[in-house]
Amino acid sequence: MNAKFLKSAAVLTLISLCFAVSALYYSSKHAYKRSSGELVFAQTYSQINDIGSILIHKGANTLSLVLEDNLWRVKNEDYYYANYPLINQLFNNFISSKYYRPVNEEQVQTSDFIKNAVKIDVLTKDNRLLNSILVGNKEDRGVYYIGTDASTPEKLFLITGSYHFPENIYSWLQQPILQLSPTQIKKIEITNAEKPIILKRDNENQPFSITLENKTAKNINAELLLQSLNYVSAEKVIAAQNFDDTPYSLQKAYKITTFDGLIVNLRLLHSDNDYWAEIKLSATNLPTSEISDYIENNTFLYDGWYFKIPAETGKVLFNYMI
Numbered sequence: 001m002n003a004k005f006l007k008s009a010a011v012l013t014l015i016s017l018c019f020a021v022s023a024l025y026y027s028s029k030h031a032y033k034r035s036s037g038e039l040v041f042a043q044t045y046s047q048i049n050d051i052g053s054i055l056i057h058k059g060a061n062t063l064s065l066v067l068e069d070n071l072w073r074v075k076n077e078d079y080y081y082a083n084y085p086l087i088n089q090l091f092n093n094f095i096s097s098k099y100y101r102p103v104n105e106e107q108v109q110t111s112d113f114i115k116n117a118v119k120i121d122v123l124t125k126d127n128r129l130l131n132s133i134l135v136g137n138k139e140d141r142g143v144y145y146i147g148t149d150a151s152t153p154e155k156l157f158l159i160t161g162s163y164h165f166p167e168n169i170y171s172w173l174q175q176p177i178l179q180l181s182p183t184q185i186k187k188i189e190i191t192n193a194e195k196p197i198i199l200k201r202d203n204e205n206q207p208f209s210i211t212l213e214n215k216t217a218k219n220i221n222a223e224l225l226l227q228s229l230n231y232v233s234a235e236k237v238i239a240a241q242n243f244d245d246t247p248y249s250l251q252k253a254y255k256i257t258t259f260d261g262l263i264v265n266l267r268l269l270h271s272d273n274d275y276w277a278e279i280k281l282s283a284t285n286l287p288t289s290e291i292s293d294y295i296e297n298n299t300f301l302y303d304g305w306y307f308k309i310p311a312e313t314g315k316v317l318f319n320y321m322i
Helices: 003-032 042-046 084-096 110-116 223-230 289-301 311-319
Strands: 051-058 061-068 071-074 099-102 118-124 129-138 145-149 157-159 185-191 197-200 208-212 215-220 236-239 250-258 262-271 274-283 305-309
Touching: 042 084, 042 129, 110 129, 185 223, 223 311, 250 311, 262 289, 262 311, 274 289, 274 311
Parallel strands: none
Antiparallel strands: 051 061, 051 118, 061 071, 099 157, 118 129, 129 145, 145 157, 185 197, 185 250, 197 208, 208 215, 236 305, 250 262, 262 274, 274 305
């Protein structure tokens, strides 16, 4: 190998190193620069159909959302189905949230921002990171959020969007698990170890009558019971194959029938201050077409799941007495 060739190779190597250093310098400088109107989740937007999971880090907690069978699920909650409105809000931010302008360093303490910000990691189906974004509170005027790419947390920007991160992971579950309008309910059958109780009425404007031990009484006040059935949320969800019901010796069953033909079978399990519910949907002999469609489209939300319900709701349902 001659000296001329070695000299040329050395020059090429030196030029290549200069280009590499320049590229790194440009990349690091460019990372600090965000054009007004640039998408915050640009990589996510460009591969929106390839998103496979979303991690939301808030304080010591991490929410893990995963896409399975084209439905978003909460991995933290035995892969139960995620709250559709919150998922939609996230995706609206992915496609529309934009950088507005840099934040003046005097306005925000970077250390405080990093400490309190929520980090959103968006990954592909094969686990490649698309974006990692830090989102903080709104600025003083309440118009823009403060945010930045997690790789450059010291460079903060005002960003557009509508961000909402509930404190509790269960808020990310599909909620409520049960919502029956008081005017919809025609009959309630309650059974446990004692004799069954039946509350019924002929139309929504009538008070309930009660049948107990073959005796009927009218004008029963069922307001508290109806209010409890009007909105039942879940604090935790466990798949049936992972749920052990042996510690729950106290049980109670409700069969609730609506005027339009929906039947909700609600089995309650109770131990200490824990209340769990198992829910099954069915229909009367002559349901409306809307109810038939509702059962067909929503049965998957209930079959094979146990729901931990709030103690205040569980106490009313479990201890209801005439």
